[in-house]
Amino acid sequence: MPTVRRLAHEFLDRRGLTTIFGNPGSNELPFLAELPAHFRYVLGLHEGAVVGMADGYAQATGRPVLVNLHAAAGSGNAMGALTNAVYSRSPLVLTAGQQVRTAIGPEAMLANVDATQLMRPLVAWSGEPSCAADVPRSLAQAVFEAELHRRPSYLSVPYDDWAAELDETATLDRGVQKGLAPSEAQLDALAASVAAAKNPALVLGGDIDATGLFDRAVAVAEHLDLPVWVAPSPHRLPFPNRHRLFRGVLPAGIAPVSAALTGHDLVLVLGAPVFRYHQHVPGAYLPEGTRLIQVTDDFGAAARAPMGEALVADPAPVIEALLAKVPARATPAGYSATPEPRIGATALHPEQVFAALRDTQAAGTRYVVESTSTNSAWWRQMDLRRAGSYFFPAAGGLGFGLPAAVGVAMGDPDRPVVGVIGDGSANYGITALWTAAHYRVPVTFVILRNGVYGALRWFGELLGTPDVPGTEIPGLDFTAIAAGYGVEATTVTGEEDLRAQLKATPDGPRLIQVDTEPTTPE
Structure with missing residues (x-):
C-alpha cells in the first residue's frame, strides 16, 4: 500500500509543483523524505526570504509554487513576506509541519496550536487534515484554492501522517478550472459606454501584466487612443512607461487621484482595485461628473470598492470586446524620450x-x-x-x-x-x-x-x-x-x-x- 507521502509527491508531480522553496525543521523532514530525484528543493536561510523567493518565482512563471515552512515559528517568520504575496495575488501553496497528533493538544514543543487560524486572514484558505487519510485530499484543496483565488493557501500536516499507508483509491487525479467570462449583453453595454464617452481614460493594474495581457492592453489603448494611468501602488507595470499615451502612476491618495482624473467623464479600470491608497489625503473619491467602471476577477476588490461600478470578470474578453465593438480612434503610436538625469552634488543621484x-x-x-x-x-x-x-x-x-x-x-x-x-x-x-x-x-x-x-x-x-x-x-x-x-x-x-x-x-x-x-x- 502506498504511503501518504508517496501519494502527495505523485499529486504534486502531476500538477507541476516540483520546485519547493523551504527552510526545514524537524516536523517537515518526514514530508521531504524520499523526495523524487527530479524535484528541486531550494533552501532559504530564513522563512521571510523563502516566501519572497517563492513569490518572485510564482510571478515569473505564472504558476503555483510549493513552500515548506516549519510549524508555527517558521510560519510566523514568513508572515511579513506573505503580505506581499497576498496583494500580488501569487498562488503560493504554503505547507507547514505539525507535531504528531497526540502531541498537539498538550502543546508539546513545536506544536502549531490552532494551526488553521495562524495565517488568517492573509491566506485564501487554511486547513489541517482531520486524519491521515484526508491528507492527499487536503493537499489537493490547498493547491486548487491557491489557483482559484490567486492567493496563498496554507496547510498544516501532523508529521506522523506522512508514513501512514492508504489504499490506492486515495490517489487524486483531477483538475479544477475557473471561468469568468462576461455575458454578451454585459460586453455590449460596456462597449457602448466607452463609445459614448466624450473623454474616457484607462487605468490599468498589475493583474494585466500578471495574466499576460500587457500587449493586448497596449493594443486597446492605441485602438481607442485612450490616455493611460497605472493604478496607485503598482506591483507590476501593465503598460510601457514611455508610451505616448502613458500619463504616469496615479498618486496613492484619495484627493490626488480625483484631481488627476478631473475632466474625464468615464474611467475604465482593468485588473486593479479602486484604489490602493497609502498616504491619507481625504477628498472626493471621483471628480463630479465622472463615472468609473472597474473590471476585475477579484471578488473582494470589487465588493470593497468605495465608488464606481464593478464587473467581476476576466479582463481578457473585455479587452477583446472593446477592440471588436468600439470603432477605432487610433493615431500613430510613439514613445517619448527620457529627460537628462539629475546630477548629484556629493554622490550619484x-x-x-x-x-x-x-x-x-x-x-x-x-x-x-x-x-x-x-x-x-x-x-x-x-x-x-x-x-x-x-x-x-x-x-x-x-x-x-x-x-x-x-x-x-x-x-x-x-x-x-x-x-x-x-x-x-x-x-x-x-x-x-x-x-x-x-x-x-x-x-x-x-x-x-x-x-x-x-x-x-x-x-x-x-x-x-x-x-x-x-x-x-x-x-x-x-x-x-x-x-x-x-x-x-x-x-x-x-x-x-x-x-x-x-x-x-x-x-x-x-x-x-x-x-x-x-x-x-x-
Whole structure:
C-alpha cells in the first residue's frame, strides 16, 4: 500500500509543483523524505526570504509554487513576506509541519496550536487534515484554492501522517478550472459606454501584466487612443512607461487621484482595485461628473470598492470586446524620450544610476525594485516596453527585493534580472544572498546606499513629525556582507565605473554597491 507521502509527491508531480522553496525543521523532514530525484528543493536561510523567493518565482512563471515552512515559528517568520504575496495575488501553496497528533493538544514543543487560524486572514484558505487519510485530499484543496483565488493557501500536516499507508483509491487525479467570462449583453453595454464617452481614460493594474495581457492592453489603448494611468501602488507595470499615451502612476491618495482624473467623464479600470491608497489625503473619491467602471476577477476588490461600478470578470474578453465593438480612434503610436538625469552634488543621484541601467541592460531585463524613496527618479529615467519587466512589493512589506529577484531569476532564466534595492530594504531579506550564491543564480543586485530610510523621512514631513529617531542607518558595507555569503561584490562611486560594471555579464550572482544622494518619492 502506498504511503501518504508517496501519494502527495505523485499529486504534486502531476500538477507541476516540483520546485519547493523551504527552510526545514524537524516536523517537515518526514514530508521531504524520499523526495523524487527530479524535484528541486531550494533552501532559504530564513522563512521571510523563502516566501519572497517563492513569490518572485510564482510571478515569473505564472504558476503555483510549493513552500515548506516549519510549524508555527517558521510560519510566523514568513508572515511579513506573505503580505506581499497576498496583494500580488501569487498562488503560493504554503505547507507547514505539525507535531504528531497526540502531541498537539498538550502543546508539546513545536506544536502549531490552532494551526488553521495562524495565517488568517492573509491566506485564501487554511486547513489541517482531520486524519491521515484526508491528507492527499487536503493537499489537493490547498493547491486548487491557491489557483482559484490567486492567493496563498496554507496547510498544516501532523508529521506522523506522512508514513501512514492508504489504499490506492486515495490517489487524486483531477483538475479544477475557473471561468469568468462576461455575458454578451454585459460586453455590449460596456462597449457602448466607452463609445459614448466624450473623454474616457484607462487605468490599468498589475493583474494585466500578471495574466499576460500587457500587449493586448497596449493594443486597446492605441485602438481607442485612450490616455493611460497605472493604478496607485503598482506591483507590476501593465503598460510601457514611455508610451505616448502613458500619463504616469496615479498618486496613492484619495484627493490626488480625483484631481488627476478631473475632466474625464468615464474611467475604465482593468485588473486593479479602486484604489490602493497609502498616504491619507481625504477628498472626493471621483471628480463630479465622472463615472468609473472597474473590471476585475477579484471578488473582494470589487465588493470593497468605495465608488464606481464593478464587473467581476476576466479582463481578457473585455479587452477583446472593446477592440471588436468600439470603432477605432487610433493615431500613430510613439514613445517619448527620457529627460537628462539629475546630477548629484556629493554622490550619484538615483537618476544617474537608473539612466545607467537603462543604457546598459538588455531590453528584456526584469527589474525587481525595492527602493521606495526613489520612485519618482525611477519612472523619470526608465524605459520599460516588455511584459514582466517590473516587480515591486505589493503590500509595501520590506524584505521582498533580494529574495524575489532570486525567485524571478530561477523562474525564468532566459531573461536577465536586476534587483534595485535600497540599503534599508536590503537588510530585511539579506539571507537571500546565500541562496543566490549556492545555486549560482545569475542575478545582479544594485544596492543604493544613502544611509537613511528616505521614505520614512518623506512621510515624516507629510505627517508633521520630522524629528523622530530611527531614520538613519550609517556604516553598512554590503560588499563585505555579500562576500560572507559567497556573492561577488564591488563598490562604485562614479558614473563611468558604474556603467562599466553594469556592462559585464555575470555567470552567477553579483552585487554592486552605489553611494547615492538621499531623495524622496515626491
